[in-house]
Amino acid sequence: MGTSANSVGRWALLAALAITVVMIVYYALGGDGRLAFGMAVVSLATAGFVYLFYSRLNTIQRTGTMALVFMILVAVLLPFFFLASAKVSADRTQAQYNNQLNYAAGLYTTYCSQCHGLLGQGLAAPQLNNSLSYHPNGNPPLSQLTAVDINRIITAGIVNSADPSLKNYLMPQWGQAYGGPLNTDDVAALTALVVSGDPTLQTKESVPNNTNGFAFIPNYLTTSALQTAYQQQLTDLEHPPSASIDLTNQTAVTIDAITTATGGFQFYYIDPAGKQYSTITIKAGTKVTWVNQSSAIHSVTSGTYPTDAGLFPSDTQLTPSGATSQYSVTFTKSGKYPFFCLYHSNMFGEIDVA
Ligand code: HEC
Ligand SMILES: [Cu+2]
CATH class of the missing domain: 1.10.760.10 (Cytochrome c-like domain)
Structure with missing residues (x-):
């Protein structure tokens, strides 16, 4: 066997080492680790085969063996290419989705x-x-x-x-x-x-x-x-609005429908200091009057959005001004009376009759 004859084998090893180095750099720059490792292993193994075959076989055997090695190489590499391209397209879908949301x-x-x-x-x-x-x-x-x-x-x-x-x-x-x-x-x-x-x-x-x-x-x-x-x-x-306030010393109470600081609408009992309450406690016999102080139409409906629970008669058109801008109910039985606005699902409050 010719001594310098295995130059093909040596070139193969050199090429495999080069591919390995490129793969390490690729990985270090954030590339796909599985792909880099796979490429390095496959090229080193292939070069090893090439080296061994070239040191043992005659020319005709070498040609046949090389064809075989080449086919194996392609077969082994293909899945890695699919893997890499699947990952690229998944990354692209994610980026497109985030762009759409933005x-x-x-x-x-x-x-x-x-x-x-x-x-x-x-x-x-x-x-x-x-x-x-x-x-x-x-x-x-x-x-x-x-x-x-x-x-x-x-x-x-x-x-x-x-x-x-x-x-x-x-x-x-x-x-x-x-x-x-x-x-x-x-x-x-x-x-x-x-x-x-x-x-x-x-x-x-x-x-x-x-x-x-x-x-x-x-x-x-x-x-x-x-x-x-x-x-x-x-x-x-x-900091949601304050909890309940005790109004059992009153016989008539007003709840305002207002435009909030953030442009929404809300029902509040507002105390003399200007503090807002969503829940009030009253005694039986107290008359509660809802007054529309906002620019939109509201409803006073018992229960929780969106179903009228029929706990007390409701008012579906509490208009911004005029006679229908107020609505009163006198509560005679103790119990909890949640209420809400049909048109603004965030607008609600509760009357607890002690
Ligand atoms: C003028 C006020 C207003 C604006 C502006 C508005 N909406 Fe609405 N939207 C409403 C109201 C009121 C409802 C609830 C209607 C009801 O009670 O069924 C609603 C309901 C919805 C619902 C259904 C919610 C559910 O829980 O069923 C979706 C979804 C929605 N809006 C999306 C949007 C989007 C997107 C925009 C901007 C393009 C938008 N809205 C602009 C007032 C508004
Ligand atoms: Cu409303």
Whole structure:
């Protein structure tokens, strides 16, 4: 056997070492570890074979053996290429998803936040960011919906069924097909945003990752007014209105329907010092009067949103002014009387009759 004849073997080993070094660098720069390790092992093993065969076999055997080695090499490498390309496309899907959520957060800040809150916590309209620990009315019914439902709601709105004309929308129609400003991509992005805020919906809709799109909203607080409102709403979330106040020494009590500092609506008993209470305790025989001090129509409905529990007669049209801007009920039996507004699911309170 020729001594310098195994130069092919030596070149093969050298090439394998070079590939190994490249793979180490690739891995060090954040490349896929399994791919780098696999490539290095395969090339070193192949070079080893080539070296052994070239030192033992004659020319004809070498040619056949090399063909075999080459085929094995390709067969072994193929899965690694598939692995690598699957990973690249998964990364791309994740990045696209995050971009979509980020885009939606911009739309949300512009079109939705004034009713649904800058944190998705719900103001005059229901909470949409379900991952918040704050659930004023229990879990919103959102997680029972699907992405298709949410898409339809955003596109076509929710009509006020209490208004017989059916022309009054509680939730506006946003889709261009309904005269709104948003195209189907916009609505799809907003749907993804709402889904991303709810862990149950995330699972149901098998989203690419569990990013909560509402976390992108601070990117879009482009005015100081928006920044202030965001901080204020955050504070309100962390410091919900005070607990119960004892009013058993009164015979008549007023509960105001007001526009809150954050632009939502709420029912409060307001004490002489200006402190707001959602729950009051009164004695039997006390007359409670709700007064609408805001600019929107409300209802005074017993129970919890959205079902009238019939605990006392309700008023479905507490108008902003005129005779129907007030509504009174005298409570004669002890018990707990929660109440809410049909039109603003976050608007609620409770009367405890001692
Ligand atoms: C003018 C106030 C207002 C604006 C602005 C608004 N909504 Fe609404 N939205 C509502 C109200 C009120 C409801 C609840 C209607 C009801 O009681 O059924 C609602 C309901 C929804 C629901 C259904 C919630 C549930 O729990 O069933 C979704 C989803 C929704 N809105 C998404 C959006 C999106 C996305 C935007 C921005 C493009 C937006 N809304 C803008 C008032 C608004
Ligand atoms: Cu209301």
